[in-house]
Amino acid sequence: MRNDKTAMIYFPDAAHASSLKVVQDPTSQIRGFYFTKSQISKIEALDYANNHAVYFLFSDLEEPNVYIGQSINGIFRIKSHLKEKDFWRFGVLFVTDNNSFDRVSIDYLEYYFIQEFAKTQYNLENTDRRNKAPNLNLFNRSVLKGFASHIEFLLEALGISFNPIEAMAEDVHYFNAPGSIQARIYLQDGKYVLQKGSIIKKPISSAKEWSDGGRFFKRYMRYFETYIDSDQAEIIDGQSARLLKDIEFTSPSTPANLVNGHSNNGWKFWDGLEEKRKEANQ
Known part of the structure; x- marks a missing residue:
C-alpha cells in the first residue's frame, strides 16, 4: 500500500x-x-x-x-x-x-x-x-x-514528530548511562532517543530547595508522572519507572536528567557521547 x-x-x-x-x-x-x-x-x-x-x-x-x-x-x-x-x-x-x-x-x-x-x-x-x-x-x-x-x-x-521511528540495532550507535544506571540513548535524525526499557527516576527531593525556586523538581516530576499516566512507562517502585517505548529529545541533557533524577550535562553524562561529538567536529 x-x-x-x-x-x-x-x-x-x-x-x-x-x-x-x-x-x-x-x-x-x-x-x-x-x-x-x-x-x-x-x-x-x-x-x-x-x-x-x-x-x-x-x-x-x-x-x-x-x-x-x-x-x-x-x-x-x-x-x-x-x-x-x-x-x-x-x-x-x-x-x-x-x-x-x-x-x-x-x-x-x-x-x-x-x-x-x-x-x-x-x-x-x-x-x-x-x-x-x-x-x-x-x-x-x-x-x-x-x-x-x-x-x-x-x-x-513541518518537522513536529509524534513518535521516533524504531531503529535497527546495527544502524545506530548506543551510549550507555554511567555506573549502575540502567539506561541508554541512541542518535537518530538529530534527536537523542532514550531507549525502551531504560529506568527513569523522580527528581531528587533536595531539588525543591534549589536556587531556581524548585522549577527543576516540578518540571521533571511532571515528566515522570506524564509518562506513567500516558502508559509510556510502568512503575517499578516509589521512585522509579521503566520506559515502555522509545522517547526522543532534542538534547542529551533531558534524558540524562530523567534517568539520574539530577541536573546533568548530557554530553558528559552519556558514555562516549562527548568523544563522538568531537570526532564529528574534526
Missing part, C-alpha cells in the same frame, strides 16, 4: 522563509500557518487565518513544551497568548479554506491532540487535560478523525 503524500508550502515573505510559512495537503482543505512570535502580525493579513481553528504553541527549548487550543476567530485568539503565555517560540494554526470547522470540530480536535501529545516527549502546558471525550455521533467522529490525520501529516511535514 502506498504511503507517499504531497504537501504544498507557500512563503508569504521570502526574507523570513524559516519563520513564516503556509502548508497544505492538496487533497484536503485543511491549511496550516507556521509562524514565530515576531511574525504573528503577518498571519492576520493572510486568507482564511481568521477562520475557526485548532492551534499549537511550541517552545524551542531543550525540554519541548506545547500548548494546544481552539479558536473561533483564528489568529486573533493566539495574539492574547503573547502576554498570557511566555514559554512558546513558534506556533502552528490549522483552519479550513471553506471554514467547515465549527465549534464541535475544533472542540474535538483540541481534545484529540491533547490526548495524542500526552503520549509523546512533549510536556503539555494545558492545565485542563480534557480526559473526557466530547459527545459525538459515529459519523462526526469518523470525519473529525480524518481531519486529525491530515493535521498530523502536516505537523510531521
